[in-house]
Amino acid sequence: MSFSKERPFLLVGAGKMGGAMLSGWMAEGIDPAAIVVNDPHLSEEMDALLKKHGIRHVTTVPEDLTAGIVLVAVKPQMMDQVLPGLKSAVASDTLVLSVAAGTPISKFETFFGKVPICRCMPNTPAMVKRGITAVYPTPAVSAQAKDDVTRLLSSVGKVVWLDSEDQIDLVTGVSGSGPAYVFFLAEALSEAGRQAGLPEEISQELAIATVCGAGELMHQSGEHPSVLxxxxxxxxxxxxxxxxxxxxxxxxxxxxxxxxxxxxKRARELAG
Structure with a gap:
């Protein structure tokens, strides 16, 4: 991998998405000594995870830190506030990854120049190593760097590479936001069962198990959903x-x- 204790992996933002990916990497056995987390507002759960694994936590990026990889996982609205503080950590060969919806590559190039940049759209099942991440690389991303990104992101699920940056917003609507659609399906199925006359707890258990089981069947069978x-x-x-x-x-x-x-539409609005 293209990061180490000397050139660490810098995770900027350990919220829902950044935290989900970090949890997946820890489960995969990535060296915690090669990771630095930059987040001034850690949740109690994330603070406990960092302490459990001995991961270094900083509220601001030290000026003497030069990262091998920087993963930016903050809200798009925070970019103008966050990116200036990362400039000292980004060298000409630092690989910058972004998982922020609606933030174009041009925004990062404004602050960092023509460094290797990948826009990534993962989803929260990365926490249980069942995520899928779509990636669009700039021309500065080498074949070796793409291999590094694939290995890194494959530790928390599948990886697909995109042909154009415009496709990122489309991916956001399908798989980026998609887990919430599935969770709502489970909610709706549970409520339908309750309204049909089942006790609420039993209906909820049936709905959740059905959604999880059907997903696992699709995953293992490899059949098209229409066939199943x-x-x-x-x-x-x-x-x-x-x-x-x-x-x-x-x-x-x-x-x-x-x-x-x-x-x-909302992803494109966020991009301005």
Whole structure:
């Protein structure tokens, strides 16, 4: 990897996304002595994780720190406040990774110049090593650096490489925000069961187990979701009756399409 104790991996922002990725890396066994976390407002949970692994924590980046890799995981609205404080840590060969939605590469080049930069869009299942991260690299990112990024991000899930920066906003709407859609599906299924007459706790347990189990089945089988759907749908059966509602012209698909479009629109608004 392209970071070490002398040229550490600098994680800027240990909130939900940065924290999820850090948790995944610790589970993978990455050397905590080669990581520095820069965040002035750690949660109690993240503070405990850093102390557990002996990871160095700083509220401001020391001027004598030169990073091998910098991962910027702060809110887009904070970039103008955060990036100036990172300039001393970024050398000409420092690899800069960003997981901030709506923040274009040009913003980082304004502060750091034409250093190697990758815009990344991960998602929170990285915490359990089931994430997926889409990456767009600038021309300054070497083949070796791409291999390094793939190895780093593969430790918390799958990695896909994009052909254009514009695709990042589309990824945000599908997989970046997508876990929340799935969590809401579990909520909605649980509530539907409760309204049908099941006790709330049992309905919730059934819904969560069903969503998790179906996801794992897709993951392990490698089959297209439509094939798996058809496999559990008997003609004129109970599943078919439910799917007649969900797959109606005004059912789930148009709602999901509208939801993804709204997320993409907001990502582009954040970019200004």
């Amino acid at each position: 759907r058809k496999n559990v749908t008997s003609p004129n059966g109970t599943t078919a009756a439910a799917l007649d509602v969900l797959m109606h012209a005004d059912g789930l698909q148009p709602v999901m399409t509208e939801a993804v479009a709204a997320a993409v």
